[in-house]
Every structure is written in structure tokens, then in C-alpha cells.
Amino acid sequence: xxxxxxxxxxxxxxxxxxxxxxxxxxxxxxxxxxxxxxxxxxxxxxxxxxxxxxxxxxxxxxxxxxxxxxxxxxxxxxxxxxxxxxxxxxxxxxxxxxxxxxxxxxxxxxxxxxxxxxxxxxxxxxxxxxxxxxxxxxxxxxxxxxxxxxxxxxxxxxxxxxxxxxxxxxxxxxxxxxxxxxxxxxxxxxxxxxxxxxxxxxxxxxxxxxxxxxxxxxxxxxxxxxxxxxxxxxxxxxxxxxxxxxxxxxxxxxxxxxxxxxxxxxxxxxxxxxxxxxxxxxxxxxxxxxxxxxxxxxxxxxxxxxxxxxxxxxxxxxxxxxxxxxxxxxxxxxxxxxxxxxxxxxxxxxxxxxxxxxxxxxxxxxxxxxxxxxxxxxxxxxxxxxxxxxxxxxxxxxxxxxxxxxxxxxxxxxxxxxxxxxxxxxxxxxxxxxxxxxxxxxxxxxxxxxxxxxxxxxxxxxxxxxxxxxxxxxxxxxxxxxxxxxxxxxxxxxxxxxxxxxxxxxxxxxxxxxxxxxxxxxxxxxxxxxxxxxxxxxxxxxxxxxxxxxxxxxxxxxxxxxxxxxxxxxxxxxxxxxxxxxx
Amino acid sequence: xxxxxxxxxxxxxxxxxxxxxxxxxxxxxxxxxxxxxxxxxxxxxxxxxxxxxxxxxxxxxxxxxxxxxxxxxxxxxxxx
Numbered sequence: 008x009x010x011x012x013x014x015x016x017x018x019x020x021x022x023x024x025x026x027x028x029x030x031x032x033x034x035x036x037x038x039x040x041x042x043x044x045x046x047x048x049x050x051x052x053x054x055x056x057x058x059x060x061x062x063x064x065x066x067x068x069x070x071x072x073x074x075x076x077x078x079x080x081x082x083x084x085x086x087x088x089x090x091x092x093x094x095x096x097x098x099x100x101x102x103x104x105x106x107x108x109x110x111x112x113x114x115x116x117x118x119x120x121x122x123x124x125x126x127x128x129x130x131x132x133x134x135x136x137x138x139x140x141x142x143x144x145x146x147x148x149x150x151x152x153x154x155x156x157x158x159x160x161x162x163x164x165x166x167x168x169x170x171x172x173x174x175x176x177x178x179x180x181x182x183x184x185x186x187x188x189x190x191x192x193x194x195x196x197x198x199x200x201x202x203x204x205x206x207x208x209x210x211x212x213x214x215x216x217x218x219x220x221x222x223x224x225x226x227x228x229x230x231x232x233x234x235x236x237x238x239x240x241x242x243x244x245x246x247x248x249x250x251x252x253x254x255x256x257x258x259x260x261x262x263x264x265x266x267x268x269x270x271x272x273x274x275x276x277x278x279x280x281x282x283x284x285x286x287x288x289x290x291x292x293x294x295x296x297x298x299x300x301x302x303x304x305x306x307x308x309x310x311x312x313x314x315x316x317x318x319x320x321x322x323x324x325x326x327x328x329x330x331x332x333x334x335x336x337x338x339x340x341x342x343x344x345x346x347x348x349x350x351x352x353x354x355x356x357x358x359x360x361x362x363x364x365x366x367x368x369x370x371x372x373x374x375x376x377x378x379x380x381x382x383x384x385x386x387x388x389x390x391x392x393x394x395x396x397x398x399x400x401x402x403x404x405x406x407x408x409x410x411x412x413x414x415x416x417x418x419x420x421x422x423x424x425x426x427x428x429x430x431x432x433x434x435x436x437x438x439x440x441x442x443x444x445x446x447x448x449x450x451x452x453x454x455x456x457x458x459x460x461x462x463x464x465x466x467x468x469x470x471x472x473x474x475x476x477x478x479x480x481x482x483x484x485x486x487x488x489x490x491x492x493x494x495x496x497x498x499x500x501x502x503x504x505x506x507x508x509x510x511x512x513x514x515x516x517x518x519x520x521x522x523x524x525x526x527x528x529x530x531x532x533x534x535x536x537x538x539x540x541x542x543x544x545x546x547x548x549x550x551x552x553x554x555x556x557x558x559x560x561x562x563x564x565x566x567x568x569x570x571x572x573x574x575x576x577x578x579x580x581x582x583x584x585x586x587x588x589x590x
Numbered sequence: 591x592x593x594x595x596x597x598x599x600x601x602x603x604x605x606x607x608x609x610x611x612x613x614x615x616x617x618x619x620x621x622x623x624x625x626x627x628x629x630x631x632x633x634x635x636x637x638x639x640x641x642x643x644x645x646x647x648x649x650x651x652x653x654x655x656x657x658x659x660x661x662x663x664x665x666x667x668x669x670x
Contacts, residue, residue, distance in 0.1 A: 034638070101622050101633040101654045246631055247609070247638035453631055520623050523630030 012164040013187035014086050017194070017231050022047040024234030027210075029227075031076060032240045032255050034248075041076055043234055046083065049076075053084025053124075056152025061144050062122055064089025064160050067170060067412075069120040069142070071095045071111075071129050074241040078217050080149050081124040089160040091167035093118050093182070094218040097129045099523070106521055108135035110180075115140035117180040118170050118412055124149060164188040170412055171220055173330040173449065179460050182412040183330045193333040193406035194228040196377045200341055201263055201293050203233075209292075210236040212261035214245035214252050214270075219455075221298050224334045225265050249274045250282035253313070257286040265295030268302055269453045271309040271323075272488045289317035293341055297326035299451040300442065300483040300490060301371040303347045320344055327373035327442060330456075331427055333406035337382070337440045339374035346372040348436065355443065356556075359397035361434045368485055372439040380404030383426065384435055395436055397443055400429045444548065450481040450524070452490050457522055459547060465521030466496055471510040473497040473534055479518075480551040491527035494518060495550050495559075497534050507531040530554065594668070598644070598661045605639045618658030626657075644668065 011017050021027075021043040028042035041049075062068060068085045070092055072078035078094075085092040095114055098107045115123065115136065122144035125133060130146055137146050168187040172180055201209050211230050215222030217239075230237035238259050245252050253274065256264055271294075296306065310320040321344050328335035339345060351364035376382050384398040385391055392398040403425045410418035421428055430449070433442040450457040462479035466472055476497035481490045496514055498507060511529040518526050536559065538549040553559040599616060606612035610632055622628050628636060640660065641648055646667035654660050 034642070099630060099633055099637075101628070101637050101648075101660070104653050243634045243638050246634045247642075453629075516624050519627060519629060523623075523633070525627060525629040 012191055013162045013166070014168050014190060014228070014231070015162045017191065017228070018047055018050070018083055018086070021231050021234040027234055027236040029076070029079065029230075030236065030238040030259070031074070032238060032244075032251070034241070034244045036251060036254070039076065041079075046079055049080045050083030050087055051157050053080045053149050053152065054087035055155040055157035056149070057084055057088050057090070057122070058158055059153040059155035060122070060147065062088050062090050064162070064166070066090040066121040067093050067118045067167075069093040069095050069115055069118065069123045071097050071123065071125040071133070072217070073097050073126060073129075074217055074239050075126065077126060077149055084149070085124070086162070086168070087157060087160065089162050089166060090121075091170055093120060093170040094223065096216065096218045097126070098132045104132060105135070108139070111136035112139035114172060114180050114182070115142060118182045122147065162187065164191070167409070171330050173456055179458060181414060181417060184409045184412040185333055186409055189333050189406040189408065190224065190228065191232075192379070193224060193335065194232045196379065196406070197225065197229045197335065198232055199378060200338055207262060207292065208235070209233070209262045210238075210259065212238045212240070212252070212256045212259060212264045214240035214242050215266065216242045220330050220334050221265055221267070225295070229263070245270070246273075250278045253278070253283065253288060253316070254286055256291050257288060260290040262290055263293040263295075264291060265297065267298040268296055268300065268305055269489050271296065272302070272305045275305070275308045275312050283316050287317045288313060289319065291318065291322050293324055294322040295324050295326050297328060297335070300445060301325045301373065302483060302488055303369050303371050304486065305488050306345055306371070325371050325373050327440060329429055331408045331421060331429075332402060332404065333408070335377055336380055336402050336404070336429075337374045337376050339372060346439065348372070348441070355397065356552075361395045361397065361436055361441065370441045370443065372441055374439055376402070377404065382435065382440060384433065395434055397432055397434045400431045400433045400440070400442070401426045402429060403427065444482070450479060450492060452481055452492055452524055457524060462494060462518050462522050462524065465517050466494065466514045469496070469510065469513050469517055471499055471502050471506055472514065473499045476534070476537060476545065478537055478545045478547045478550045480547045482551060482555070492524055493528040493530065493551065493554070494526045495530045495532060495537055495554070497532050497537055500534050530559070532559070595661050595665055598664050599657070601643055602640060602657065602660060605643050606636065609635055609639045616657055618656065618661060620657045621655055622657065622660070640664065
């Protein structure tokens with residue numbers, strides 16, 4: 008039998024495993040199960056309807072669903088027509104919808120979606136986005152598609168399998184186009200890390216959103232490739248009740264379950280002992296930790312807290328990747344405790360050298376390249392650097408994106424001769440990769456990527472802010488549990504410094520409204536303070552570096568509340584700890 | 591405001607205290623994002639916990655911007 012090189016082939020093979028499939032856990036922890044053959048059957052019905060409605064091979068079809076079986080009807084249905092699915096996130100349930108509409112419209116237009124498939128409830132909220140984007144074949148639910156037999160379509164490895172956004176944004180959405188070949192290669196790499204054997208048959212559990220690369224590519228595709236079992240929890244259920252995640256792993260004996268750093272911290276902070284009654288985490292072999300910088304004390308805190316319930320400390324596996332490489336690029340050893348080393352702060356910051364120092368800053372290793380992947384660390388002139396020197400991380404491998412859809416210039420900036428410029432800075436020590444700073448163009452907060460441009464664009468309208476003179480950056484402070492967000496703005500000319508705190512307040516409010524992010528710091532600076540390139544573009548990373556070094560302005564917290572500890576913990580966690588102290 | 595709405599407001603205040611650490615008074619005019627300072631994680635938490643508290647589903651609601659909107663939405667669902 009030849010190995011499938013498309014997701015369609017993987018689905019057809021999985022449908023030969025009727026005993027496994029997808030389980031859906033709801034907020035009451037009730038379960039619905041769909042076996043792989045049934046999933047294929049349901050997808051075929053949707054494919055027939057899509058074809059009848061006019062969808063053809065090569066189209067892009069957006070899908071907007073919460074975590075539910077209908078997501079897969081739509082997703083696989085689209086694939087069976089030879090079109091590429093574009094999963095977008097559903098609207099939040101509280102707050103403004105205009106921001107959501109703008110963002111969704113921008114993403115629909117960026118991929119030139121021919122049709123949108125949505126859940127009936129989501130569809131009612133999509134009006135303004137659809138009005139702007141005007142997808143040619145409109146917005147349908149799977150139930151309102153015509154009934155028709157699907158016509159088999161030959162899908163090739165080079166066809167687009169998926170378009171994903173590295174960060175959702177109004178201003179500059181970058182649709183990452185992935186071929187079947189790339190997606191399947193990534194999936195096989197992942198599965199090679201947890202082969203079945205020694206009495207272990209792997210199965211997954213995930214609360215990650217299905218529009219998130221780690222949720223879809225990291226959880227669903229490996230299960231699909233093996234015809235294995237995967238249990239899915241809606242992300243909002245996890246956020247409100249993190250214990251449901253751990254209880255689900257225990258209940259189904261799941262072996263593989265990934266999450267970003269913040270999720271492990273949330274579990275430590277929010278889960279009460281009584282919620283863990285009868286839970287046994289011994290089955291959990293692979294607890295991947297990726298998508299945002301890995302904080303060593305969060306890993307240790309999780310190991311310590313949940314060891315009581317059988318959690319294997321070696322299960323925690325820091326990884327590194329990015330959507331442009333489909334998902335993962337490096338992996339730590341699965342059966343080893345995570346590795347961290349301490350490095351001299353000044354040598355790292357001033358000369359970009361990684362010098363081990365027992366009293367230095369602790370950085371977690373994200374492991375070695377996946378099979379078939381190669382890393383390079385280069386300086387600004389693209390010269391290779393030796394081990395222990397900090398530089399830009401380049402990667403090549405079998406799952407690189409085709410490019411940013413419809414964005415040849417952005418693609419040329421990211422991909423050179425097959426080498427992907429990750430935009431991240433790091434170094435190699437002992438053959439393993441250490442990341443010192445994530446991409447300057449992405450804010451990674453609470454497990455999600457956001458574009459700094461979006462934050463900067465939003466604060467432009469604030470009165471007293473000099474137009475176009477804002478910079479947003481995130482970083483992981485030493486000893487902190489997660490990334491913090493800082494927004495720099497320059498005040499408009501002749502604005503009295505007395506007004507700066509008031510401007511900072513408004514900036515924070517605008518950022519919350521526009522991006523759903525709570526800035527940890529807002530720094531209002533006199534005009535002309537922010538570092539710029541020769542062409543006048545603000546240098547975000549340099550601004551951050553100067554600020555951290557106390558050169559830009561003294562790092563002053565926004566409010567006394569923040570001073571109390573929001574920098575060290577997520578504000579959600581803080582609310583919890585204040586509550587528990589209060590009794 | 592009717593007594594039912596007053597009770598709903600008290601219920602929301604209870605949820606906000608327990609799950610978001612909100613210690614101030616909760617008034618219908620307060621905006622969720624701007625005044626309660628809810629980021630996306632917190633607003634998800636509030637939505638789900640309010641739903642659990644009142645045993646309603648708000649996923650067909652659009653444009654809940656203020657605490658008062660939330661009260662109204664819950665009142666509509668409780669009437670059903």
C-alpha cells in the first residue's frame with residue numbers, strides 16, 4: 008500500500024478504523040462519539056452539497072465553528088471537493104462585535120474566500136463581516152447546502168490543504184498557505200515522536216481551538232493519520248474550568264495532550280484539590296508545551312502540584328515551532344525531564360554570547376530539529392554563527408509553507424531558497440535550541456498570537472498620541488509565569504507631561520477594546536524618544552531592549568494594582584489568588 | 591429596574607467576585623471591556639460562569655457591551 012500524501016487520503020485510511028474516532032466533551036462533561044467512518048460519511052454529504060453550490064478544486068472556503076462535530080463535517084467536506092479550508096475563529100460572546108467583524112472581513116478578503124461555512128448561531132452574527140467581504144457563494148450552514156452526491160475529485164500532494172493565519176488582524180493579515188505534502192509531512196514527524204508500542208496505544212486529548220495550529224495540526228491530524236482516538240474539549244470550557252482538561256485525560260487514559268505555557272500555569276492557579284478527586288494522570292506520556300515562550304517555574308510548578316495525581320514529570324516536553332513551518336520545528340526528548348540552563352545575562356544582552364553562569368538567567372531548551380529539519384543561526388548579514396552565539400533562527404524542512412497567499416513580497420521576505428526566516432532570535436547549545444526572543448512582529452500572549460500592528464493602529468486614534476508613533480512588544484520577564492505586554496507611545500508635540508498618565512489610561516482601554524489584550528505597561532514618552540530605522544520605522548525590539556535596560560524611560564507600572572504583581576502572574580491568576588487569600 | 595433584574599445583577603456580581611476577583615459595585619452602566627477591564631480570557635470566563643450560574647445559554651446574543659446588556663440578555667433567556 009502506498010502511503011497517502013494528502014489529508015483526503017489520510018481520512019480515507021482512518022475510515023478503516025471504525026473502533027476509533029473523535030469524542031466531544033461538553034461543559035457538563037457529557038460525551039458524544041463519532042467513529043472515523045462516520046466522520047468520512049458526514050463529510051461526503053457536505054462535499055456533495057458544496058459541489059452542487061459551486062465550490063470547485065482550488066477554491067478557498069472559510070469555516071467558522073466552535074469545537075463541535077460540525078466543524079469536521081465542514082472541514083473534511085471542503086477538503087473532499089479539492090478546495091482549501093480556512094478555519095477562522097468564532098465571535099466572542101461578550102463585548103463588541105464590530106472589531107470581530109472587521110477582523111473576519113479582512114481575513115476573508117485576504118484569502119479571497121469563495122464561500123463561508125458556519126454554525127447556525129455563528130452565522131447570525133456574521134452579517135457585518137459578510138457585507139464587507141462579500142464571498143461569491145455566500146455564507147451557508149451545512150444544513151442549508153443542497154443535497155447531492157459528491158463527485159470524487161483527485162487531490163494532489165501539491166494542492167493547498169489549509170490556509171491558517173499566524174495572527175488574526177485587521178491591518179495586515181498574513182494567510183499562511185500549506186500544501187497537503189507539507190501538512191502530511193508534519194503530521195508524520197509528530198507521530199514518529201510517540202510511536203505505539205510497549206503496550207501503549209496513543210490517544211489524544213485537547214482543549215485547543217480548532218482554528219489554532221496546535222489544536223488542528225498538532226492534535227487532530229496525528230489522530231487522523233493513525234485512525235486513533237482523540238477527545239476534544241471546547242476551549243471556553245477549559246478556560247473557565249481547567250480541571251475538565253485533566254479529568255478528561257484521566258477518564259479516557261489519553262497519552263498525548265499539548266498546550267501553551269499559560270495553560271499549565273492556569274491549572275496550577277485555578278484547579279482546586281476537590282476537583283481532582285479520583286483523577287489519575289499516569290497515562291499522560293506527552294504533555295507538549297509550545298506556541299509561546301516556556302517559563303521554567305511554570306513547568307516545575309505543574310510537576311510539583313500534579314505529581315500527587317500521577318503526573319509524570321518527564322511528560323512535559325517543551326517544543327518550538329511556527330505556523331509558517333506548518334507547526335513544529337524542534338522537539339525535546341519525549342522521555343526526559345525538560346532541560347534548562349542558566350546563562351550570563353550581560354553576555355547575552357550585550358554581545359549575544361551564551362555563556363553558562365550558575366547565577367544567570369534560566370532558559371528552557373526547546374530541543375532538537377524534527378527529523379528532516381535543519382536549523383541555522385545567522386547574523387544580520389546571513390553568515391552562520393557558531394554554537395553559543397545568538398542570532399536569527401532559520402529553518403528548512405519538509406513542511407514549510409508555500410508562502411503567504413497572495414502576498415509575494417511578504418513571502419520573499421520570509422522564504423529564501425527554502426530557508427524560512429523565523430524572525431526569532433536564539434542560539435544552539437549542546438545541539439539544542441534556546442530561544443531568547445520571539446518574533447518582533449508577533450505578540451504571543453495567553454497562547455495566542457496577536458499582531459503588534461493591530462495594537463499600534465488602535466492607539467493611533469487616542470488623543471494626545473503622536474500619529475504613527477506607537478510600538479507594542481511582549482516579553483517574558485525573568486521569574487515570570489508568562490509574557491507581558493508593553494505598549495510604547497509618543498505623546499503629540501506640546502503635550503504637557505501632566506497629561507501622560509491620563510493618556511496611558513486611555514491607551515490601555517483602547518487596546519483592551521481593539522485587541523482583547525490587557526497591557527501590563529503603557530509607557531508614554533516625549534516625542535522622538537522611540538528608536539527608528541533610517542527609513543523612519545519604529546524598531547520595536549530595540550525600544551524594548553532600551554526600556555528593559557532603563558535607557559528609554561524608567562519602567563514604571565501603570566497602576567498600583569499592577570505593581571502588586573500582575574507582571575509576575577497573569578491577571579486572571581492574580582484575581583484567583585486575591586480571592587483565596589480573602590477566604 | 592424590576593426585582594428580577596436586580597436579582598440577576600446580584601448573581602452577576604457574585605460570579606464576577608468569585609471568578610474575576612471584581613470587588614467593586616456592579617452597575618448596569620458599566621462596560622465589560624472598558625470599565626470591568628475584561629480581556630478575552632476573562633470575558634470567556636464571565637460568559638461561561640454566568641451561563642452556569644443562571645443555567646442559560648447566551649451564544650445567540652450579539653453585542654453585549656455593558657453589564658446592563660448582560661442582565662437583559664439573561665432576563666430574556668430566563669423568560670423562555
